[in-house]
Amino acid sequence: MLTDVVNFVVDTVGSLGYIGIFLMMFLESSFFPFPSEVVMIPAGYLAYKGEMNIYIAIFSGILGSLMGALFNYFLAIKLGRSFLVKYGRYFFIKEETIVKMEEFFKSHGHISTFSGRLIPAVRQYISFPAGLAKMNIFVFSIYTTLGAAIWVIILTLLGYYLGDNELLIKEYLRYIIIGILILLAVLGFWYYKKIKKSS
Structure with missing residues (x-):
């Protein structure tokens, strides 16, 4: 199933090019799961095969992520918290998620926007409390943009x-996510100590 999805995306990105990357990353960064x-x-695999420029592909992905986050x-800002709570469930956004994101944002300040972009299942929603x-x-x-x-x-x-080696990609990705979470925990601890010291 996953292989079919990846093949579909490869075909789509291959046909739409950098616009396809931008649009899909826009969706990923907005409320669409x-x-x-x-x-x-x-x-990245298409860049390896010489069918894409890796720098333009990265730029398209970052720009799409930023535009989705701004959306x-x-x-x-426009609809407010009550609307998000009322209708968010139709877009897989639970009230508890909104509340948790608000509390996380208020507790950790602007750094939550950066760190939230690196946490699975959080990066799509971190823009809501910011708004x-x-x-x-x-x-x-x-x-x-940095995150x-x-x-x-x-x-x-x-x-x-790693190309199309799905098993190796999964393994590396798991280790990378664990590493990112550990680094964010260290960053969070440092930030907490800094705030506590300054207060």
């Missing part, structure tokens, strides 16, 4: 160097 792994890894950001809190859009864009860039580059390089 679309995994970035099945977009950027095939894009959620403005959606939260509800009306975070400075320039600061939001910078943190979002998205790291993730997009990792996935693209996996596809470039």
Whole structure:
């Protein structure tokens, strides 16, 4: 099943090119539950085969992620929390998720936007509390772009160097996610100590 999905994405990206990467990463970064792994890894593989420019592919992925995040950001500002709670369930967004994201954002400040982009099942929703809190859009864009860039580059390089070896990609990706979570935990601890010391 996964192989069929990956083949479909490879065909789609191959036919639509960089626009296809942008559109799919836009969807992945907004409220639509679309995994970035099945977009950027095939894009990296196509770059390895010489059918794409790896730098333009990465740029398209980052730009799509940023635009999708901004879509959620403005959606939260325009519609407000009550609307998201009422209708979010139709887009797989539970009220508990919104509440948790708000609490996470308030507790950890702007750094939550950066770290949230690197956490599975969180990166799609981290823009909502930022929008509800009306975070400075320039600061939001910078943190979002940095977080998205790291993730997009990792996935693209996996596809470039490992090609279509699905089992090896899964194994490496698992280790990478664990490593990222550990680094974020260290970063969070450092940030907490810094805030505690300054207060």
